[in-house]
Amino acid sequence: DADVTQTPRNRITKTGKRIMLECSQTKGHDRMYWYRQDPGLGLRLIYYSFDVKDINKGEISDGYSVSRQAQAKFSLSLESAIPNQTALYFCATSDRTETNTGELFFGEGSRLTVL
Amino acid sequence: RKEVEQDPGPFNVPEGATVAFNCTYSNSASQSFFWYRQDCRKEPKLLMSVYSSGNEDGRFTAQLNRASQYISLLIRDSKLSDSATYLCVPAMDSSYKLIFGSGTRLLVRP
Numbered sequence A: 001d002a003d004v005t006q007t008p009r010n011r012i013t014k015t016g017k018r019i020m021l022e023c024s025q026t027k028g029h030d031r032m033y034w035y036r037q038d039p040g041l042g043l044r045l046i047y048y049s050f051d052v053k054d055i056n057k058g059e060i061s062d063g064y065s066v067s068r069q070a071q072a073k074f075s076l077s078l079e080s081a082i083p084n085q086t087a088l089y090f091c092a093t094s095d096r097t098e099t100n101t102g103e104l105f106f107g108e109g110s111r112l113t114v115l
Numbered sequence B: 001r002k003e004v005e006q007d008p009g010p011f012n013v014p015e016g017a018t019v020a021f022n023c024t025y026s027n028s029a030s031q032s033f034f035w036y037r038q039d040c041r042k043e044p045k046l047l048m049s050v051y052s053s054g055n056e057d058g059r060f061t062a063q064l065n066r067a068s069q070y071i072s073l074l075i076r077d078s079k080l081s082d083s084a085t086y087l088c089v090p091a092m093d094s095s096y097k098l099i100f101g102s103g104t105r106l107l108v109r110p
Helices: none
Strands: A004-007 A010-013 A018-023 A033-036 A043-053 A052-056 A066-072 A072-078 A088-094 A108-115 B004-006 B011-014 B019-025 B033-040 B045-048 B054-057 B058-065 B070-075 B086-091 B103-110
Touching: A004 A088, A004 B070, A010 A018, A018 A033, A018 A088, A018 A108, A033 A072, A033 B045, A043 A066, A043 A072, A072 A088, B004 B086, B011 B019, B019 B103, B033 B058, B045 B054, B045 B058, B070 B086
Parallel strands: A010 A108, B011 B103
Antiparallel strands: A004 A018, A018 A072, A033 A043, A033 A088, A043 A052, A066 A072, A088 A108, B004 B019, B019 B070, B033 B045, B033 B086, B054 B058, B058 B070, B086 B103
16 A cells, blocks of 8 residues: 555546545655646645644645644645646655655645646 | 756667766755656656765766756666656755756656
């Protein structure tokens, strides 16, 4: 089983609908992240959380919200989806140790299409 | 100017070839540097970290030039399995402030 699991893996929805992408991890990491990937733009950070009580905006948080329900769960919501939110979304985790290697562990991605 | 610039490629090389990718970054305060690999339609995975002036891991060598603000990745004796997109990732701080480049695509042909 994957250490970082995202659901759903694929979703097609319509403009204006509310969408939630869920992420759960079994790695025991404190830090969790949501990124989106668009062709030619690389991965961009939406939100990140260092623990259950610590949530921070990334570079492109407008139109998104998150919830850290537990150490192992971090969900991303689109309150009213729009077509330019069509993208591949990745959840990731990392360890907080001082010797952090910069390694993020990614889920397999959630492909969202907004019509 | 983009924070991280990479030639998108694709670099199309025969098996056994040596290939090098460069990456430039704009933020001189970047402290840590990484190369990630991403296979088609898959999640990115850490390939290697780049320490001080550079480091080697088997067929892979990463170099850092802080003065010119670029990072390079050299792959020797290319394998078919090296076909992937290579993402250059400078970081302001460990972990949370990773800035991902859009990647360089490598195709290794038989």
